[in-house]
Amino acid sequence: MSSQDIPEEKHLPSEQGDAHHGGVAVADDPFADPGLPVHKPRIQDIDERAAKRSERTVAMLFTLSMLATIGFIVSYVTLPVDKIVFIFPIGKVSALNFALGLTLGTALFCIGAGAVHWARTLMSDVEVADDRHEIAAPAEVKAKVLQDFADGANESGIARRPLIRNTLIGAMAMVPLAGVMLLRDLGPLPEVKLRKTVWAKGKLLINDNTNEPLRPEDVLVGSLTFARPEGLEEEQHDFQTQIAKAALMIVRIKPEDIKDKQELEWSHEGIVAYSKICTHVGCPISLYEQQTHHVLCPCHQSTFDLSDGARVIFGPAGHALPQLRIGVNDEGFLEAHGDFEEPVGPAFWERG
Amino acid sequence: MSTATNSSAAGAPGNTARKAPAGERVADWADGRLGIYSLAKSNMRKIFPDHWSFMLGEICLYSFIIIILTGVYLTLFFHPSMNEVVYHGSYVPMQGVQMSEAFASTLDISFDVRGGLLIRQIHHWAALIFVAAMLVHMMRVFFTGAFRKPREVNWVFGFLLLVLGMFTGFTGYSLPDDLLSGTGVRFMEGAILSVPVVGTYLSFFLFGGEFPGGDFVARFYSIHILLLPGIMMGLLVAHLILVFYHKHTQFAGPGKTNNNVVGMPLLPVYMAKAGGFFFLVFGVIAAIAALASINPIWALGPYRPDHVSTGAQPDWYMGFSEGLIRAMPGWEINLWGHTLVLGVFIPLVIFPLVLATIAVYPFIEAWVTKDNSEHHILDRPRNVPTRTAFGVAWLTWYVILLIAGGNDMFAQYFHLSINSITWFARIGFFVGPVIAFVITKRICLGLQRRDHDKVLHGRETGIIKRLPHGEFVEVHEPLPQGKLHTLTSHTQYAPIEVGPTVDENGVERKVKAGEKLRAKLSKGFYGENTHIPKPTAEEYKEIQSGHGHH
Numbered sequence: 001m002s003s004q005d006i007p008e009e010k011h012l013p014s015e016q017g018d019a020h021h022g023g024v025a026v027a028d029d030p031f032a033d034p035g036l037p038v039h040k041p042r043i044q045d046i047d048e049r050a051a052k053r054s055e056r057t058v059a060m061l062f063t064l065s066m067l068a069t070i071g072f073i074v075s076y077v078t079l080p081v082d083k084i085v086f087i088f089p090i091g092k093v094s095a096l097n098f099a100l101g102l103t104l105g106t107a108l109f110c111i112g113a114g115a116v117h118w119a120r121t122l123m124s125d126v127e128v129a130d131d132r133h134e135i136a137a138p139a140e141v142k143a144k145v146l147q148d149f150a151d152g153a154n155e156s157g158i159a160r161r162p163l164i165r166n167t168l169i170g171a172m173a174m175v176p177l178a179g180v181m182l183l184r185d186l187g188p189l190p191e192v193k194l195r196k197t198v199w200a201k202g203k204l205l206i207n208d209n210t211n212e213p214l215r216p217e218d219v220l221v222g223s224l225t226f227a228r229p230e231g232l233e234e235e236q237h238d239f240q241t242q243i244a245k246a247a248l249m250i251v252r253i254k255p256e257d258i259k260d261k262q263e264l265e266w267s268h269e270g271i272v273a274y275s276k277i278c279t280h281v282g283c284p285i286s287l288y289e290q291q292t293h294h295v296l297c298p299c300h301q302s303t304f305d306l307s308d309g310a311r312v313i314f315g316p317a318g319h320a321l322p323q324l325r326i327g328v329n330d331e332g333f334l335e336a337h338g339d340f341e342e343p344v345g346p347a348f349w350e351r352g
Numbered sequence: 353m354s355t356a357t358n359s360s361a362a363g364a365p366g367n368t369a370r371k372a373p374a375g376e377r378v379a380d381w382a383d384g385r386l387g388i389y390s391l392a393k394s395n396m397r398k399i400f401p402d403h404w405s406f407m408l409g410e411i412c413l414y415s416f417i418i419i420i421l422t423g424v425y426l427t428l429f430f431h432p433s434m435n436e437v438v439y440h441g442s443y444v445p446m447q448g449v450q451m452s453e454a455f456a457s458t459l460d461i462s463f464d465v466r467g468g469l470l471i472r473q474i475h476h477w478a479a480l481i482f483v484a485a486m487l488v489h490m491m492r493v494f495f496t497g498a499f500r501k502p503r504e505v506n507w508v509f510g511f512l513l514l515v516l517g518m519f520t521g522f523t524g525y526s527l528p529d530d531l532l533s534g535t536g537v538r539f540m541e542g543a544i545l546s547v548p549v550v551g552t553y554l555s556f557f558l559f560g561g562e563f564p565g566g567d568f569v570a571r572f573y574s575i576h577i578l579l580l581p582g583i584m585m586g587l588l589v590a591h592l593i594l595v596f597y598h599k600h601t602q603f604a605g606p607g608k609t610n611n612n613v614v615g616m617p618l619l620p621v622y623m624a625k626a627g628g629f630f631f632l633v634f635g636v637i638a639a640i641a642a643l644a645s646i647n648p649i650w651a652l653g654p655y656r657p658d659h660v661s662t663g664a665q666p667d668w669y670m671g672f673s674e675g676l677i678r679a680m681p682g683w684e685i686n687l688w689g690h691t692l693v694l695g696v697f698i699p700l701v702i703f704p705l706v707l708a709t710i711a712v713y714p715f716i717e718a719w720v721t722k723d724n725s726e727h728h729i730l731d732r733p734r735n736v737p738t739r740t741a742f743g744v745a746w747l748t749w750y751v752i753l754l755i756a757g758g759n760d761m762f763a764q765y766f767h768l769s770i771n772s773i774t775w776f777a778r779i780g781f782f783v784g785p786v787i788a789f790v791i792t793k794r795i796c797l798g799l800q801r802r803d804h805d806k807v808l809h810g811r812e813t814g815i816i817k818r819l820p821h822g823e824f825v826e827v828h829e830p831l832p833q834g835k836l837h838t839l840t841s842h843t844q845y846a847p848i849e850v851g852p853t854v855d856e857n858g859v860e861r862k863v864k865a866g867e868k869l870r871a872k873l874s875k876g877f878y879g880e881n882t883h884i885p886k887p888t889a890e891e892y893k894e895i896q897s898g899h900g901h902h
Contacts, residue, residue, distance in 0.1 A: 031840040032837065034833045094469060096469075097467075097473070097641075101470050101639060104635075105635045109632055110631075112633075113628070116624065127615060128616070128617070129613065130398070130614075132612060186557040187556040187557040187558070189553070190553060193556075235436075240565075241564065244564060281538065283664075284660045298660055298760070299535060300674075300677060300678045301774070312682055314771060314774075315682065316682045317682045346542035347546065347693040348555075348691065349547070349551050350691075351686075
């Protein structure tokens with residue numbers, strides 16, 4: 001920063017017609033508060049024609065708002081609710097939503113714009129100062145309040161009669177327990193509900209897309225198949241709760257590529273069935289990488305290796321996906337050999 | 353009425369008894385019962401200072417009102433029920449699909465109620481803007497030190513409004529029971545399950561049994577439309593009463609002191625400006641709702657716990673919690689037949705801690721500074737480098753978590769590896785705020801130096817002048833006194849010292865650990881390298897007299 005100051009220059013803007021600054025101020029405290037600046041009039045304050053112009057602008061905005069409201073009513077009455085129109089550059093939109101939104105927006109915005117323009121151009125813009133007062137009360141008020149409190153407390157006798165005080169505290173402490181008790185029936189106790197699914201020995205694996213029982217030949221290498229247990233139908237009242245635990249994903253891996261011994265044992269000709277519910281916080285896993293046999297949860301990117309016991313190889317999940325032991329029944333359909341041996345879905349305290 | 357009768361009865365003949373105008377008579381009636389004249393005396397011409405950043409709080413207030421208005425409309429059509437129905441409405445792709453009544457009625461609002469989609473979109477857009485405006489409003493209050501005495505309590509009220517606003521938003525967007533919101537609720541259930549000892553019970557009590565059960569929409573509905581907004585309404589009224597009671601803060605400037613408030617009166621200027629601003633905010637949000645679709649629940653369909661879409665994202669204000677859970681490694685400890693799900697539980701604990709840091713900051717600063725005086729003049733952020741740096745560090749933290757929360761989106765749009773983004777977030781969570789702190793502090797000091805030079809040497813005018821001996825110099829114009837005052841009126845604190853630990857008789861004084869910590873923090877806040885000393889009047893006079901600079 002240069003220090004080439006030429007304060008004696010007379011043609012500087014600050015020196016022109018403003019002798020107040022400079023020498024005078026330097027004499028005592030140059031940083032002293034000069035007080036509120038003098039009000040500078042706006043064009044509307046001195047020119048009646050400009051004020052009239054502002055008045056007309058404000059009135060025009062308010063009138064525009066009225067017209068927009070009429071436009072809103074007309075749109076509401078005339079446009080069919082299912083009409084789709086192409087609006088550049090947004091694309092295809094509901095004509096009614098578009099018209100109602102823009103007319104309502106205009107009606108509201110113009111009221112606002114008119115009011116603000118009115119305030120800025122026609123109402124007084126003279127800045128005034130108002131005094132503040134300390135928030136804390138003066139000493140005598142405080143003394144009076146403390147005395148009043150002492151008098152009141154004294155008259156109640158709460159200090160002299162500890163029996164009343166203590167029983168009151170006890171009663172007040174206990175009565176909320178009634179409210180807490182009432183929350184008990186918000187839900188049943190967990191018991192073993194999170195440990196069990198509707199899978200059981202002999203249940204067929206139903207393809208979630210075709211609703212047909214799966215045969216081993218339906219499951220091709222490189223494809224990801226979603227399945228649910230036989231007998232679980234969408235119409236059932238607890239379908240959502242049951243499918244939240246029972247959802248299954250099935251892939252076929254060449255048996256020689258399966259690294260985990262138990263996984264191989266629980267599979268059928270390289271067909272492995274794993275819980276679809278992520279062990280992190282329960283999202284359904286839906287992304288499958290054919291080459292590596294990795295599956296990825298789209299919610300938080302936990303990645304599991306299906307060729308190695310579905311162990312976690314990346315992301316925030318804490319443990320492997322549970323595997324369902326499967327085989328083929330006499331008719332050649334894939335079936336479960338039992339329920340999952342460990343709880344599916346997110347971990348919880350009692351999981352162990 | 354009675355006033356007019358009384359005055360005419362009392363009026364002497366010839367004295368034309370004035371019949372008060374209707375408005376005055378209504379006001380008299382109300383005053384006789386509510387005391388409105390006394391209330392209006394102190395408030396009708398109340399002075400409010402003008403600054404663009406003071407409008408941020410107004411945006412919060414107005415979007416809240418818009419949310420209430422549109423929300424009431426939506427309750428007239430929404431069915432908060434998880435009963436399964438088969439859809440037969442006018443949206444063809446969903447006809448015959450089994451879904452909850454909540455989802456079906458949301459489709460009806462969107463496709464069969466005229467203007468229903470508009471109101472739904474205004475409601476949702478206003479909610480996003482509400483939370484965003486609260487965060488930005490809090491940043492304004494934070495960086496200008498407006499939270500200092502006497503406004504700490506109001507800061508806490510505002511903080512609670514932010515947190516409640518986030519949860520009201522979460523419970524709200526969970527109501528339609530669509531595929532995206534159901535995924536968010538599942539995330540919440542998984543997080544609750546991770547709580548040691550009681551997590552499973554909490555989850556069963558919240559959902560009325562196993563997830564998803566048939567209860568949560570109805571329960572969230574009562575929380576979303578009654579419980580949380582009810583509390584927020586109370587806090588909001590308290591917040592505004594305190595704003596009126598404390599009177600608004602103002603920036604330093606000529607004529608502005610700690611004992612006055614300079615601006616324009618509520619009636620008429622701020623009635624028109626603030627009232628008009630409500631319509632501006634409402635109008636803009638309505639236009640956004642007309643032009644930009646938000647949460648098109650029909651695109652993904654109803655929730656099924658075994659279905660999911662890619663790119664699932666919460667609304668932006670929940671994004672940082674999403675980031676916490678995505679960045680956290682999947683730690684799990686199994687001991688004595690129990691599971692400690694640290695990979696989920698630690699983020700669940702950090703989530704409120706991240707927020708609580710900003711809630712308690714005013715109290716920490718007050719304790720460190722031992723400053724017990726009222727502050728009505730706002731700080732310029734550069735003049736309080738440590739606070740400003742702390743605020744920017746917090747924001748950096750927040751933004752890194754937001755990035756982590758959208759790691760799949762960033763990976764997709766910028767063709768990056770999702771693993772490297774996650775690792776960036778894991779390291780950035782610890783390192784980012786520190787770097788931001790150091791850089792911000794240096795920038796603040798740089799700006800202070802510039803102010804220092806501007807005060808002493810004036811403004812660079814850009815006018816180049818050739819001196820008689822051929823030298824070229826740039827003309828510096830001295831600042832007007834008002835500007836000099838503005839740039840030098842801030843207080844520069846000296847750090848608190850513990851003081852001598854041994855008195856004059858050689859007796860050792862015990863210094864409490866708290867005192868020592870305070871002295872340390874105070875040194876960090878106000879010690880060396882935390883500010884550029886303000887120019888003094890002597891320095892200024894010496895330079896201005898023309899001899900000081902050669």
